Structure formats: structure tokens, C-alpha cells
Amino acid sequence: MKYVIGIDIGGSMTKICAFDENGRLVAPMSVRANDPLASFYGAFGKFTQENGISLSEITCLRATGVGSSFVEKTTYGLPVECISEFEAVGRGGLYLSGLSDALVVSMGTGTAMVRANKNEYRYLGGTGVGGGTLSGLAKEILNMDNVSHVCALAREGDLANIDLRISDITKKNIIPTLSGETTAANFGKLSDLATPADRARGIVNLVFETIGMMAVFAARGEDVQNIVLTGRMAEEEAAREIFHKLSGMFGLNFLIPENARYGTVIGAAMK
Numbered sequence: 001m002k003y004v005i006g007i008d009i010g011g012s013m014t015k016i017c018a019f020d021e022n023g024r025l026v027a028p029m030s031v032r033a034n035d036p037l038a039s040f041y042g043a044f045g046k047f048t049q050e051n052g053i054s055l056s057e058i059t060c061l062r063a064t065g066v067g068s069s070f071v072e073k074t075t076y077g078l079p080v081e082c083i084s085e086f087e088a089v090g091r092g093g094l095y096l097s098g099l100s101d102a103l104v105v106s107m108g109t110g111t112a113m114v115r116a117n118k119n120e121y122r123y124l125g126g127t128g129v130g131g132g133t134l135s136g137l138a139k140e141i142l143n144m145d146n147v148s149h150v151c152a153l154a155r156e157g158d159l160a161n162i163d164l165r166i167s168d169i170t171k172k173n174i175i176p177t178l179s180g181e182t183t184a185a186n187f188g189k190l191s192d193l194a195t196p197a198d199r200a201r202g203i204v205n206l207v208f209e210t211i212g213m214m215a216v217f218a219a220r221g222e223d224v225q226n227i228v229l230t231g232r233m234a235e236e237e238a239a240r241e242i243f244h245k246l247s248g249m250f251g252l253n254f255l256i257p258e259n260a261r262y263g264t265v266i267g268a269a270m271k
Helices: 036-050 085-097 131-142 147-154 196-222 237-250 260-269
Strands: 003-009 013-020 025-032 058-064 078-082 101-107 111-117 121-127 183-185 226-230 253-255
Touching (some): 003 036, 003 260, 013 036, 013 260, 085 111, 085 121, 085 226, 085 260, 111 196, 121 196, 131 196, 147 237, 196 226, 196 237, 226 260, 237 253
Parallel strands (some): 003 058, 058 078, 101 226, 226 253
Antiparallel strands (some): 013 025, 101 111, 111 121
16 A cells, blocks of 8 residues: 655644545544654654554655754655645645635634635635634633633633623614624623633633634635634634634634644645
């Protein structure tokens, strides 16, 4: 059996997957390391060993991500092809969603948005708001920095103690598609009595709503109906709840596919 291996080398996490010669995806995995080369070699060794893949069975390594520039053009005697991260984001999003045309949103430390279809993978822009924002704010406000832990705590919180909502400032239905629970100002009604769970809920809501609204604007500008969310943050339950709400408010389809966190590395491997 022959394999093409994809590797996405991030600042603190490297993801790896493979496609065999029949187009079957070999289960992706992640390895955490602060050094890009250590992360690359660690992920490669662990992945090939656990899946019983020998060097002779690998035809190519396809690397993407901020750390891919550190990898030599030939590694273990195998050619290494560097893939544009934005192309990988677009390809992976379409593959996971089964769509042929979509806005693909990659939620990592920051957030990138790519218009993807069969003819192009075009970077539209993004925002510095992402997992790094959530982690940083939580560390400052709550002395926590694990995104999953913060999201878990947020489930116990009450936004009424944090955010100013439309129902707080008017009794009129100003915009028919927006309910009274719609955010008017994130952290605009922070109460002295707000609990850590309330604050966690406010941080999570701020980050996901900001990403969601950026995606809404980008989708409208591109006349795209489907928005595919990828990256580790997309798999948090809080993300599903907030983006489901935004789908109803703006008439767009926010989709979180299975294996969303591996969208970029899958896109790199299938180039």
C-alpha cells in the first residue's frame, strides 16, 4: 500500500494524517510540542508507527502551517512539498463537508476565511480573534487558559450578568430577525456579582460571536450560503450552540463537520 502523508505544523500543535492509494483517509492525530521540528518528527514517528506505515510505502510528505518552512525539502529520503495553508484550509473544508462551494473558516489561534470551490481557494481575510484570544482573556480574568476547561465552566454561566442585550435597551422589535436575546454589547452589562462561570460564558460568547459575524459579512460579500467551520475550537459544544443561533438569525448554514479540527491537514494531504 502506498500513502501520501499530510502534516500541519502549528505554533504549539502539529496534526498529521494520510491518504492511501485508494483514497481512504487514515485516522488523523495531533502531537503537542513548542518546537516545530520536534513536533514534526514526533508526529511523523508516532503516526507511522501506530498505523504500521513504513518509509518505503510513503510516496510524499505534504507540509503546511506556520512551521512548515523549517522542514527540509527532503526528509528521511522522502520529497517534502510545502502546501499553501489557505489552499489546504479550503480543500479540507470542502472534503469534510461534502460541498463543492463554501466559505471555509479556520478557527485556530486566530481565524482565517477562505472562499473555496472547484476552481479556486481564495483567502478573504480574517481576524486576530480566535483560540489565542479566548485563552489569553481567560488567563487574565479567570486564571485559566485551557480552552476546553473554560468552555466547560461557561456552560454554568449566565450572560445576563455580562452582556448588554437588545431586550435591555428597548422593548421594540427593531430588526425582525433579531430576538431580544441578541447581543448589543459584549461585556456591556458586567455585574459586580458576576461569577467566574458568568465571566467564562462572556469570554466564550465574545470570541465565537465575533468570528461568526465576520463569517456572516464574508459570506454575504461572496454570495455564499454555506459556511464550514474547521479547527479545534469548532468542536466545542459552545461553538455549536452559538453558530446554530447565528444560522437562524442570518439565514446562513453554519456547518461543523466531523473531524473539523483536522480540516487543514486533510486538505494538505489531498492536494
